[in-house]
Amino acid sequence: MNDEKCGFRDSLWQATAAEEAHYPPLGENREADVVVVGGGFTGLSSALHLSELGKSVVLLEAREIAWGASGRNGGQVNPGWKMMPSETEAHYGRDRGRRISRLIDGACDLVFDLIDRHKIDCAPRRVPYFRAAYGARGIDEVEQWVHEWGAMGAPVRLKNESETHQLMGSTFFHGGMEDARGGSVQPLSYCRGLARAAAQAGAKLFAQSEVSGIERAKSGWRVTTGKGVKVNARFLIIATNGYTGGLWPGLKRQVVPLASLQAATFPLPEKVLRTLLPQGHHLSDSRRMMIYCRIDETGRFQIGGRGSLFSPARQQADTRHLQAEACKIFPQLKDVKWEFEWGGLIAATRHHVPHLIELDKKAYAGLGYHGRGVAMGTMMGKQLAELIAGEDVAMPREELSPFAFYPFRNIGVAWHMFSGRLMDKYM
Numbered sequence: 001m002n003d004e005k006c007g008f009r010d011s012l013w014q015a016t017a018a019e020e021a022h023y024p025p026l027g028e029n030r031e032a033d034v035v036v037v038g039g040g041f042t043g044l045s046s047a048l049h050l051s052e053l054g055k056s057v058v059l060l061e062a063r064e065i066a067w068g069a070s071g072r073n074g075g076q077v078n079p080g081w082k083m084m085p086s087e088t089e090a091h092y093g094r095d096r097g098r099r100i101s102r103l104i105d106g107a108c109d110l111v112f113d114l115i116d117r118h119k120i121d122c123a124p125r126r127v128p129y130f131r132a133a134y135g136a137r138g139i140d141e142v143e144q145w146v147h148e149w150g151a152m153g154a155p156v157r158l159k160n161e162s163e164t165h166q167l168m169g170s171t172f173f174h175g176g177m178e179d180a181r182g183g184s185v186q187p188l189s190y191c192r193g194l195a196r197a198a199a200q201a202g203a204k205l206f207a208q209s210e211v212s213g214i215e216r217a218k219s220g221w222r223v224t225t226g227k228g229v230k231v232n233a234r235f236l237i238i239a240t241n242g243y244t245g246g247l248w249p250g251l252k253r254q255v256v257p258l259a260s261l262q263a264a265t266f267p268l269p270e271k272v273l274r275t276l277l278p279q280g281h282h283l284s285d286s287r288r289m290m291i292y293c294r295i296d297e298t299g300r301f302q303i304g305g306r307g308s309l310f311s312p313a314r315q316q317a318d319t320r321h322l323q324a325e326a327c328k329i330f331p332q333l334k335d336v337k338w339e340f341e342w343g344g345l346i347a348a349t350r351h352h353v354p355h356l357i358e359l360d361k362k363a364y365a366g367l368g369y370h371g372r373g374v375a376m377g378t379m380m381g382k383q384l385a386e387l388i389a390g391e392d393v394a395m396p397r398e399e400l401s402p403f404a405f406y407p408f409r410n411i412g413v414a415w416h417m418f419s420g421r422l423m424d425k426y427m
């Protein structure tokens with residue numbers, strides 16, 4: 001895996017994004033109510049909401065704003081999270097579970113409200129999310145989703161096999177479900193827009209300012225950048241997700257970083273565009289090794305999925321398996337040329353749901369979105385801000401619980417992918 005060589009610069013989003021404002025490196029010592037480490041959706045949303053709540057904020061990003069997964073993802077604003085509402089209640093208890101499900105229910109709205117309120121130029125589209133079902137297991141899953149989220153009043157609808165074929169322009173899947181809470185954005189532009197909104201609200205954002213040390217100070221926390229410049233703050237937020245390093249003992253082992261890859265075609269010819277996802281849905285599917293795809297505002301087909309981030313032979317992300325999969329699902333793509341391939345790191349957690357972790361007194365981390373961080377990362381940032389402002393938030397404050405077998409994670413990931421592919425084929 002080599003994330004430096006095949007990520008941020010190679011993406012479709014770099015070619016089509018709104019321009020970035022300049023954020024300088026931290027040049028002198030500062031004081032703030034809150035210091036935030038990481039300039040993606042989580043960190044920026046927390047900075048924005050904290051500033052709106054009247055707190056002074058310094059945000060430090062190691063590279064440039066949106067450099068992590070937030071500037072590279074599929075741009076799908078996905079509703080829900082991995083657990084069904086009943087599983088959420090079983091896991092967290094009935095009352096807490098219900099609160100969490102209601103919070104998650106509003107996560108997509110939060111993204112589109114922020115875009116509206118701060119006039120973020122990021123090609124927002126509120127076309128339903130589609131979950132394509134493969135086989136009997138997939139049909140069970142979408143039926144349960146519609147049953148449970150529908151009971152909570154969510155705008156969800158099952159689609160039978162022929163409706164699915166029609167809305168996808170493909171006969172590959174066996175049914176599915178439409179969830180109108182979802183939508184899509186140009187993710188790099190959305191992230192840059194969040195940064196602009198946070199800065200306008202008063203947050204001080206610094207790029208090229210990698211945090212190299214965190215220590216307790218009289219007033220709260222003192223973080224030091226690689227250049228020896230310091231920020232003293234009463235509260236600390238770590239928002240480094242799949243790029244979490246050794247800053248805080250045990251935090252790196254809380255999540256397993258996984259490579260997620262993307263490929264995008266040249267703009268599609270009109271005759272192909274007419275036949276492929278003709279109603280504008282963005283989708284993912286129910287297989288264990290699922291793909292997700294959509295057509296962006298420039299008419300490019302874009303697909304994402306798992307894989308190895310770096311092919312040493314090609315010196316770039318290797319997405320040939322995704323391109324082949326795209327042509328298998330949508331045969332109309334077989335003569336189309338691919339223009340972009342890139343990748344980044346997501347963060348997997350034990351129960352496949354995000355964690356808000358209380359690291360210590362007045363020190364928090366929010367991470368582990370399992371590839372659903374556009375809506376959930378934005379929501380987590382807001383929850384962190386409200387928690388620091390003294391509100392009683394829905395996300396539970398958890399303790400650090402690092403993976404015991406972290407040193408063997410790559411073996412676990414390889415096994416998971418191998419067995420997932422086998423089960424997708426035969427079960």
Ligand SMILES: Cc1cc2nc3c(=O)[nH]c(=O)nc-3n(C[C@H](O)[C@H](O)[C@H](O)COP(=O)(O)OP(=O)(O)OC[C@H]3O[C@@H](n4cnc5c(N)ncnc54)[C@H](O)[C@@H]3O)c2cc1C
Pocket residue numbers: 037038039040041042043060061062063064065066067068069070071072073074075076077078209210211212239240241242243244245247260261262292304342343344345346347366367369370371372373374375376377
């Ligand atoms: C290829 C790909 C496709 C995806 N597709 C989707 C999708 O379609 N829909 C969806 O909802 N989610 C998707 N995701 C997941 C989503 O992008 C992430 O969950 C989300 O961006 C996480 O945001 P974040 O702010 O928590 O972390 P990140 O955006 O990863 O930001 C973490 C930041 O922390 C910085 N950092 C790390 N260490 C330090 C330090 N010591 N000092 C200062 N800064 C530091 C990093 O440089 C980085 O910029 C995808 C992810 C990838 C990689």
